[in-house]
Amino acid sequence: MGFLSVLHSDVGIKKNTNQDSVLIKVASTDYGEVMLAVVCDGMGGLAKGEVASAALIKAFSDWFEQEFPEILYNKRTENGIDRLELENEMNQLVLEVGERISRYGEMSHVAMGTTVAVLLMAEGKYHILNVGDSRVYKLNETGLNQLTKDQTFVQKEMDQGRMTPEEAKVHPQRNVLLQCVGASEIIIPEFSHGEYKTGEVYMVCSDGFRHVIAKEEFEKLMEPKKMDTEKALKDVAVYCTELNKSRQEKDNISVILLKVC
Template sequence: MKVVAFGGSDVGKVRENNEDNYLIYNLLKSQEGDIIEPEDTGEGILMVVADGMGGAAAGEKASEIVINTAKSTLIQYAHEKDPDEITFKAIEKAQEVCKSTVKINPEWMGMGSVATYVYIKEKRIYISQVGDTRLYRYRNKTLEQITEDQNLVTELVKIGLITPEQAVYHPQRNAVTQAIGAIENVIPMSYTFDLEVGDKILICSDGLNGMISDIELQLILDCSEDLKEILNMLINTANAYGGHDNITVIIAEILE
């Protein structure tokens, strides 16, 4: 299996600090960075987007914990656990470290992070979701949101109190119901599916999809085959629309 992936993060136009973080890690090469070149990734590739929350530097620390524990968990358990267990173990570890960090730094009480964890191995993708970061699949020129936001407006839509259209502008649209470190018992959502050659995987914080509609995301993906160009267009467009939040994006493609 060959995968190419690019990642980027931008503070946006309003926030002073960037509380987002991300990871792209190829286990075979012990390679980490903004780019995974097209090569054999049969041992597994881990990608994570984390969006921290909390006062002072707490949000930045929380998203950093998510990234660091994700990498260490993959290295520790890649050959011991089933692929669908690894991302759950990473969430458990991040939860533990966030709680212990708050005990040492009580001023960070309430720190937490939402996150989307993605582990790709042998042409299958395993996803664990906490909060409202998102994963989209772009297949055969069609964009589909795979993950479901764990937030208040999603629950209100489910029980029929508001419409999906109202959810977009609802004053509580950023109120998450699950967050690593900020919730006592985190309940992740999981997803898995077989990958096909040509699939593109888009992982993002809500600084992207909060500024750009799914229709516009689709149009951007339609207009280029260059992943680096797509990445830059996504971040630049979110900033052009106001950049109200930190913007973090990973875009990956299955080559063979």
């Protein structure tokens, strides 16, 4: 199996800088095509959020080129990549970059932080890392399925039965994160994994891409059967971005779309 993939990032209608950073890396290997997709959202109100997001993106880019081949070829189980080894390395990367961001912020007397959503696809299996409220979705015949859980105040309240999804959408603390890389003393990334199949579409996005577009709208706009070229993927990414802007989304807007083919 291979992949079609596009990325699109927009500063939006309000901010002067784009604090989002986005990465796609693809490699042809003895075990088939491998895809890495990463979206980092530099913390909205924090100074130099774009520096934090770019630092983490660069770290994942370097890791994919320099460290991941060791996992792919030499740290394997009978089922393929050793998932525990993979998660340990990704966790360590996030913690080390978080410490560097924090030290830089202290030296510069600024607060810095970033979310991160990582999707790694290899050998028919996907591996996800998440910190914050950037998200990963899967779109197939069952519709649009969210694969990550936000690390936010309102998500915690919903999990504990103290808030409904409808209340969470309008709550004044809906954008309050419980964790972000660089601005949290303790970071515990969330990991998940599963299998991917031909014809499925995956979306990795910052929160600015999905605040004002409903799940049902995404499902109508992103029909997997019609998204059969990278141009088709790009057209959808741009259309949704402009739709967000027309609805007065004030955040930066970033998305990666990829289709398994």
